[in-house]
Amino acid sequence: MTSNRYRKGKEILDKVNPEGIEKIKESLKDMAPDMERFIVEFPYGDIYSRPGLDLRTREIATVSALTALGNCAPQLRSHIHSALNAGCTRQEVVEVVLQMAVYAGFPAALNGMYAAKEVFKERDEKGLR
Amino acid sequence: MTSNRYRKGKEILDKVNPEGIEKIKESLKDMAPDMERFIVEFPYGDIYSRPGLDLRTREIATVSALTALGNCAPQLRSHIHSALNAGCTRQEVVEVVLQMAVYAGFPAALNGMYAAKEVFKERDEKGLR
Amino acid sequence: MTSNRYRKGKEILDKVNPEGIEKIKESLKDMAPDMERFIVEFPYGDIYSRPGLDLRTREIATVSALTALGNCAPQLRSHIHSALNAGCTRQEVVEVVLQMAVYAGFPAALNGMYAAKEVFKERDEKGLR
Amino acid sequence: MTSNRYRKGKEILDKVNPEGIEKIKESLKDMAPDMERFIVEFPYGDIYSRPGLDLRTREIATVSALTALGNCAPQLRSHIHSALNAGCTRQEVVEVVLQMAVYAGFPAALNGMYAAKEVFKERDEKGLR
Amino acid sequence: MTSNRYRKGKEILDKVNPEGIEKIKESLKDMAPDMERFIVEFPYGDIYSRPGLDLRTREIATVSALTALGNCAPQLRSHIHSALNAGCTRQEVVEVVLQMAVYAGFPAALNGMYAAKEVFKERDEKGLR
Amino acid sequence: MTSNRYRKGKEILDKVNPEGIEKIKESLKDMAPDMERFIVEFPYGDIYSRPGLDLRTREIATVSALTALGNCAPQLRSHIHSALNAGCTRQEVVEVVLQMAVYAGFPAALNGMYAAKEVFKERDEKGLR
Numbered sequence: 001m002t003s004n005r006y007r008k009g010k011e012i013l014d015k016v017n018p019e020g021i022e023k024i025k026e027s028l029k030d031m032a033p034d035m036e037r038f039i040v041e042f043p044y045g046d047i048y049s050r051p052g053l054d055l056r057t058r059e060i061a062t063v064s065a066l067t068a069l070g071n072c073a074p075q076l077r078s079h080i081h082s083a084l085n086a087g088c089t090r091q092e093v094v095e096v097v098l099q100m101a102v103y104a105g106f107p108a109a110l111n112g113m114y115a116a117k118e119v120f121k122e123r124d125e126k127g128l129r
Numbered sequence: 130m131t132s133n134r135y136r137k138g139k140e141i142l143d144k145v146n147p148e149g150i151e152k153i154k155e156s157l158k159d160m161a162p163d164m165e166r167f168i169v170e171f172p173y174g175d176i177y178s179r180p181g182l183d184l185r186t187r188e189i190a191t192v193s194a195l196t197a198l199g200n201c202a203p204q205l206r207s208h209i210h211s212a213l214n215a216g217c218t219r220q221e222v223v224e225v226v227l228q229m230a231v232y233a234g235f236p237a238a239l240n241g242m243y244a245a246k247e248v249f250k251e252r253d254e255k256g257l258r
Numbered sequence: 259m260t261s262n263r264y265r266k267g268k269e270i271l272d273k274v275n276p277e278g279i280e281k282i283k284e285s286l287k288d289m290a291p292d293m294e295r296f297i298v299e300f301p302y303g304d305i306y307s308r309p310g311l312d313l314r315t316r317e318i319a320t321v322s323a324l325t326a327l328g329n330c331a332p333q334l335r336s337h338i339h340s341a342l343n344a345g346c347t348r349q350e351v352v353e354v355v356l357q358m359a360v361y362a363g364f365p366a367a368l369n370g371m372y373a374a375k376e377v378f379k380e381r382d383e384k385g386l387r
Numbered sequence: 388m389t390s391n392r393y394r395k396g397k398e399i400l401d402k403v404n405p406e407g408i409e410k411i412k413e414s415l416k417d418m419a420p421d422m423e424r425f426i427v428e429f430p431y432g433d434i435y436s437r438p439g440l441d442l443r444t445r446e447i448a449t450v451s452a453l454t455a456l457g458n459c460a461p462q463l464r465s466h467i468h469s470a471l472n473a474g475c476t477r478q479e480v481v482e483v484v485l486q487m488a489v490y491a492g493f494p495a496a497l498n499g500m501y502a503a504k505e506v507f508k509e510r511d512e513k514g515l516r
Numbered sequence: 517m518t519s520n521r522y523r524k525g526k527e528i529l530d531k532v533n534p535e536g537i538e539k540i541k542e543s544l545k546d547m548a549p550d551m552e553r554f555i556v557e558f559p560y561g562d563i564y565s566r567p568g569l570d571l572r573t574r575e576i577a578t579v580s581a582l583t584a585l586g587n588c589a590p591q592l593r594s595h596i597h598s599a600l601n602a603g604c605t606r607q608e609v610v611e612v613v614l615q616m617a618v619y620a621g622f623p624a625a626l627n628g629m630y631a632a633k634e635v636f637k638e639r640d641e642k643g644l645r
Numbered sequence: 646m647t648s649n650r651y652r653k654g655k656e657i658l659d660k661v662n663p664e665g666i667e668k669i670k671e672s673l674k675d676m677a678p679d680m681e682r683f684i685v686e687f688p689y690g691d692i693y694s695r696p697g698l699d700l701r702t703r704e705i706a707t708v709s710a711l712t713a714l715g716n717c718a719p720q721l722r723s724h725i726h727s728a729l730n731a732g733c734t735r736q737e738v739v740e741v742v743l744q745m746a747v748y749a750g751f752p753a754a755l756n757g758m759y760a761a762k763e764v765f766k767e768r769d770e771k772g773l774r
Binding site: 042043047048050052053057058060061062063064065066067068069091092094095096098099100101102103104 | 171191229232233
């Protein structure tokens with residue numbers, strides 16, 4: 001049975017990062033089958049679906065936080081994809097990551113920049129903007 | 130002698146948080162007089178003054194990062210003021226802070242919310258929006 | 259309308275920390291009324307209510323994490339209360355906090371110990387074990 | 388000369404993770420020969436050998452902390468092995484890691500889950516439970 | 517019975533921060549009497565007493581780390597005292613803290629500067645350099 | 646046009662790590678061409694060039710911070726090179742990294758040690774001390 005929260009979350013994920021969540025689902029289906037559901041339901045169904053902040057701004061907030069925290073490179077790359085899919089330009093992503101040098105230091109910002117570089121290259125190969 | 134970078138940075142700070150930087154200047158003038166200058170010049174003169182991201186979005190990025198890092202309550206409060214002065218609504222600040230529950234956990238988001246509450250109260254008393 | 263998830267979460271909170279969640283509700287009712295609901299529903303309704311790990315062990319896991327992260331003293335104190343209410347002894351809390359010296363350093367463990375000391379004193383005054 | 392603390396620590400490591408400490412010893416013997424000794428003596432000889440908390444609970448506390456800190460994947464994998472060797476079930480490890488989504492965010496919990504997945508696969512190949 | 521490690525550690529603490537450790541001992545004597553012993557024995561008896569790095573440099577390393585981590589203000593203040601007692605000048609402490617803006621961001625460096633300011637004031641009152 | 650700050654910063658980088666900054670420049674020239682300039686100008690031109698702390702001590706402070714933060718392995722390796730180029734001995738680097746076990750925990754110190762090991766090996770191959 002699919003909850004309403006799951007449906008609302010999936011709708012957003014289908015816009016910004018349909019592949020990312022499928023990989024998580026596939027990867028964890030045997031050992032933690034509920035985790036994919038929780039990710040769709042709480043972050044996306046409960047939070048991202050709220051009014052008061054558009055998707056593009058939400059992804060900018062997330063890219064900022066993950067660059068600053070600096071301990072979750074795969075998720076940062078995934079959210080840089082989401083940010084671009086939600087309408088951010090590449091230059092905006094670069095600006096947000098660069099700004100993190102001020103709040104989390106240059107090493108965190110540099111590693112964020114390398115994450116963005118990988119994402120941009122991957123998207124170039126797929127012809128995505 | 131005032132550098133061009135200082136002037137550009139001061140111009141932005143005058144818009145978003147003129148009191149904050151004065152407090153830092155006053156507080157550190159004897160022991161680290163250059164620190165206030167560095168803060169005006171690098172974060173504001175070099176980074177916030179760049180084109181490609183408007184001030185409001187820059188402050189949203191900073192509020193996200195400081196809430197997620199969770200170890201700098203005074204600076205978070207200061208940037209919530211800046212975000213509101215740069216045109217964010219209170220509801221947008223609340224949304225950004227709430228979203229951090231997903232990326233840095235509920236305690237970090239709760240402490241961010243308490244920081245926002247203090248700032249809102251202070252602004253109510255001063256008749257600021 | 260109260261969701262099933264809320265009811266399940268509230269039931270657990272009533273056992274381990276009924277006052278903590280009331281304070282959060284009261285404190286955030288004007289600015290972020292949904293946050294208390296999210297805390298009851300996701301952490302408690304979805305996670306703590308799962309089979310496979312008893313409440314006492316869940317609270318030990320949380321006290322460990324919050325001591326190690328070291329940036330959320332109020333929530334650490336709250337979960338030390340919860341741990342004791344869930345059946346941990348004071349000595350077990352002390353052991354868990356001390357062990358964090360190994361994984362997050364002595365300062366984090368010391369600050370965890372001071373949090374525990376405050377909680378123990380408060381409970382002595384209330385005649386709680 | 389082997390200290391009493393070293394002997395007590397080694398005894399515990401022989402139960403939960405004899406290979407891990409051998410790798411550290413071999414790897415650091417030339418550049419920091421004392422480090423292996425310090426690891427056996429302080430974390431294991433002084434802390435894990437204390438009464439008041441059983442080994443299984445100690446490893447749950449450590450897995451919680453390392454998942455939440457999120458910056459030490461090799462040591463997290465090593466302690467997931469230790470937790471299973473100390474009597475935790477795989478499902479208990481999964482529950483502890485999942486719970487960290489609440490306190491350190493979903494990215495930290497996801498990376499903890501991937502660490503657990505690697506460990507489970509390695510143990511499947513060796514016929515370990 | 518006092519171990520040799522305790523004696524070696526206490527000797528160093530008597531030079532750099534005799535009051536700090538007495539406060540910890542007094543504060544934790546009832547709930548975690550072994551913690552003070554562990555602090556004297558491992559950090560000071562085992563680590564600070566090693567040849568290869570003088571005390572002054574060790575305290576600079578510690579002030580750097582605690583400023584960068586940013587979640588342990590009381591211990592940072594304590595180690596700024598130790599650094600000055602070990603022969604660092606106030607200006608050296610200021611330089612180290614300022615440099616952390618590069619590696620952990622401006623908020624962490626600012627909070628480190630405020631910690632130094634408090635320590636300097638306290639020492640002025642006591643006539644310490 | 647090259648600023649005076651850039652020239653001062655480049656002079657220091659030429660002493661401690663000329664290759665590191667060239668790699669960053671090359672890597673980011675298309676997506677964030679200003680970042681290399683900011684790194685030369687602020688950390689090196691503004692901070693490292695200040696009197697009051699010699700280069701060797703500055704690099705010890707940086708190695709301490711990056712080991713403790715534990716989320717930027719490439720930058721830590723780069724600064725271990727810089728520390729050795731600025732006159733630190735290998736043994737001093739090992740001592741600083743080991744000491745971080747006290748302040749950031751054993752996993753952070755272990756990962757710092759592995760970073761140092763890689764750097765030492767690379768330098769052995771190049772005949773560097």
